[in-house]
Amino acid sequence: MKYVDEFRDPALIGHAADEIRRLAAIDRQFRIMEVCGGHTHAIYRFGLHELLPSNVELIHGPGCPVCVLPMGRMDAGLSLALEHGAIFTSFGDVMRVPGRNGTPLQHMARGVDVRMVYSPLDALEIARRHPSRHVVFFAIGFETTAPSTALTIVRARALGVPNFSVLSNHVTILPAIKAVLDSPDMRLDGFIGPGHVSTVIGSRPYQFIARHYRKPVVVTGFEPLDLLQGIAMLLRQLREGRAEVENQYARVVSDNGNQPALRALDQVFELRTFFEWRGLGFISQSALKIRAEYAQWDAERRFDVPAIDVADPVAAQCGEVLKGVLKPSQCKLFARECTPERPVGALMVSSEGACAAYYSHL
Amino acid sequence: MCLAIPGQIVSLGPEPHLAVVEISKVRRQVNVDLLQGEALAAGDWVLIHVGFAMTRISDREAVEQLRLLAMLGEDEQAMRELEGYSFDEIR
Numbered sequence: 001m002k003y004v005d006e007f008r009d010p011a012l013i014g015h016a017a018d019e020i021r022r023l024a025a026i027d028r029q030f031r032i033m034e035v036c037g038g039h040t041h042a043i044y045r046f047g048l049h050e051l052l053p054s055n056v057e058l059i060h061g062p063g064c065p066v067c068v069l070p071m072g073r074m075d076a077g078l079s080l081a082l083e084h085g086a087i088f089t090s091f092g093d094v095m096r097v098p099g100r101n102g103t104p105l106q107h108m109a110r111g112v113d114v115r116m117v118y119s120p121l122d123a124l125e126i127a128r129r130h131p132s133r134h135v136v137f138f139a140i141g142f143e144t145t146a147p148s149t150a151l152t153i154v155r156a157r158a159l160g161v162p163n164f165s166v167l168s169n170h171v172t173i174l175p176a177i178k179a180v181l182d183s184p185d186m187r188l189d190g191f192i193g194p195g196h197v198s199t200v201i202g203s204r205p206y207q208f209i210a211r212h213y214r215k216p217v218v219v220t221g222f223e224p225l226d227l228l229q230g231i232a233m234l235l236r237q238l239r240e241g242r243a244e245v246e247n248q249y250a251r252v253v254s255d256n257g258n259q260p261a262l263r264a265l266d267q268v269f270e271l272r273t274f275f276e277w278r279g280l281g282f283i284s285q286s287a288l289k290i291r292a293e294y295a296q297w298d299a300e301r302r303f304d305v306p307a308i309d310v311a312d313p314v315a316a317q318c319g320e321v322l323k324g325v326l327k328p329s330q331c332k333l334f335a336r337e338c339t340p341e342r343p344v345g346a347l348m349v350s351s352e353g354a355c356a357a358y359y360s361h362l
Numbered sequence: 363m364c365l366a367i368p369g370q371i372v373s374l375g376p377e378p379h380l381a382v383v384e385i386s387k388v389r390r391q392v393n394v395d396l397l398q399g400e401a402l403a404a405g406d407w408v409l410i411h412v413g414f415a416m417t418r419i420s421d422r423e424a425v426e427q428l429r430l431l432a433m434l435g436e437d438e439q440a441m442r443e444l445e446g447y448s449f450d451e452i453r
Contacts, residue, residue, distance in 0.1 A: 038364050045434055065363070091363040091412070118446035119413025121393060125449040145363055148414045151395050196366055199409070199417050222430055251423055252409070258416065260398045352364060 016228035017051045023235035030056045031187055032234055033324060035177060036194035037064030037352030038222060044361040046224045056231065059324030060354035062176045063194055065141045066093045067322065067346045067353045068277045069169055072308035074099035077138040077167050078107055084303055087113045087130065089123040090138035093350050098343065100310050120152035120166070127156075127164035136299050137166045143200040146170040146288055147261035150268035153290065153297045167299040168290055171275065173197050174205055175286035179277075181213050185325055190234040192227070193219035195249055202257030203247045214243040221249040268294055278312065278346060279322035318345040321354055328358040335359060365431070366409040366416070367440045368424040373404055381415065383408065383444075385428070390447045413447050 024030060034040055040060045043049055049058055062068050074097055081088040088104060095104045095116050108114040113133075117123050120137050127135035139149040149166060156164050173194060180186060193206055198219045206217040216237035220230030230248045237244060247253055268291060275287030290298035299305060312318055316333050320326040328334050328347070338344040340356050347353035351360070369383030369392065379395045381402065394402060394415045402408075407424035408415035419427070431437040 036364075042434060093363055117448075118443045119449060121413045121449035122447065141363055144416075145412050147396055147416075148393075148412045151393065151414065196364060196411065196416075222434075223426065224433075252417055252419060258396055260396045261416070264396070 019232045021053050024053045024056050031189050033059040033061045033188050034192040035061035035063040040354050040357045041352045042222050044357040062322050064352045066097050066350045070276045070278045071310040073169050075308045076305050080136045081112050086134040086136045089115045089117045092116050096349050120149050127161050134163050139166050140169045142173050142197050144196045147264045150264040153268050153294050156297050165297050165299040165302050170288040175283050179280050179283045190216040192230050193217045198253040200258050200261045202255050204255050206245045210243045210245050216243045217245045219247045219249050219253050279319035313344050316345040318347050328355040365440050368427045369410050371404050371406045390444050
């Protein structure tokens with residue numbers, strides 16, 4: 001299995017790091033944002049930031065779903081269990097996200113019916129097994145998980161499951177990148193494009209970043225060598241004055257994405273006029289709501305879901321970290337009041353959050 | 363939830379949207395609706411997200427992805443996720 005050894009070869013890693021040093025050997029800063037939380041996790045895990053010259057800086061982007069979820073949505077979801085007696089279901093990452101009165105796990109300890117699932121289809125299965133109870137699936141994620149939620153709703157209709165609904169918190173990556181680009185303190189030079197999101201949307205939708213904002217984008221895989229090659233490709237574009245969308249991860253990501261997934265998204269969801277993102281504020285056309293045809297499975301239409309506005313803890317500087325203005329360690333609470341065991345801000349909750357990734361590899 | 367878990371298709375069906383996949387001797391049912399038109403066959407590898415096969419990948423990419431999960435310290439979490447899929451639409 002030569003190919004495995006090839007990727008493991010430290011010489012190849014060394015060669016890629018040398019190439020980065022050669023390309024970066026001029027008197028300027030290169031500020032590169034990795035959009036996806038999976039990349040943030042991999043970068044710290046493999047210590048890749050330590051291989052880069054000091055003038056190549058990685059900024060952690062908004063691509064961590066639990067990190068950008070406003071606390072009020074968590075409370076809105078839990079209210080369905082507390083006030084309507086529903087069984088609250090969601091993924092493991094959500095179970096540790098604090099709402100105003102604690103996390104879903106803490107609610108579970110108080111006797112609220114909260115259940116962790118690995119797939120939205122598991123939540124639908126719980127509803128089929130408990131026909132006398134209502135089961136709500138707290139849906140979260142970018143384009144990687146949204147098609148699965150869409151198809152689960154289609155299944156619920158096909159199977160005629162009346163006691164199941166979805167509270168959609170799905171968001172889309174492109175408006176968030178645009179919000180970062182339009183931010184007045186934006187000083188980015190290029191983007192490492194997401195890997196798994198791009199398997200759904202393809203590499204083509206990032207063209208506007210290259211064309212309108214003149215910033216290069218390289219869709220990149222998750223291996224150490226992938227990330228180093230992606231950074232080198234960005235630096236090469238910047239040195240040559242190019243701004244293009246390139247695909248380092250073509251062995252998995254195509255130009256046009258996954259058509260059945262895009263059709264499922266379009267069939268079940270439409271864009272919300274605006275949606276609140278933690279740290280980034282309200283972003284127009286940035287989130288998915290369930291179409292009227294599927295109203296019966298939309299928790300927001302079936303229940304009086306409160307619009308709860310909960311300000312983040314004043315001292316936590318999640319917003320500045322999310323926009324790349326501050327490094328995690330520059331937040332006043334980092335590693336003091338806010339740790340992975342007792343997270344104050346959501347960036348400390350998920351292993352893909354910038355603060356948790358930074359903390360665990362200090 | 364953002365984990366991509368590689369799985370090898372053991373069998374397709376019994377309904378057109380279902381397949382049984384295996385990694386490390388664990389077999390679970392997954393949904394293959396997102397790979398319509400891919401002409402899947404037993405032996406093919408796919409990347410799975412939250413119970414849905416999302417991308418068909420090469421044998422080589424599957425090996426790389428398994429190793430990547432181990433390197434990221436996420437291999438046990440991936441197995442827990444796969445074992446945790448409890449939907450069984452056949453009844």
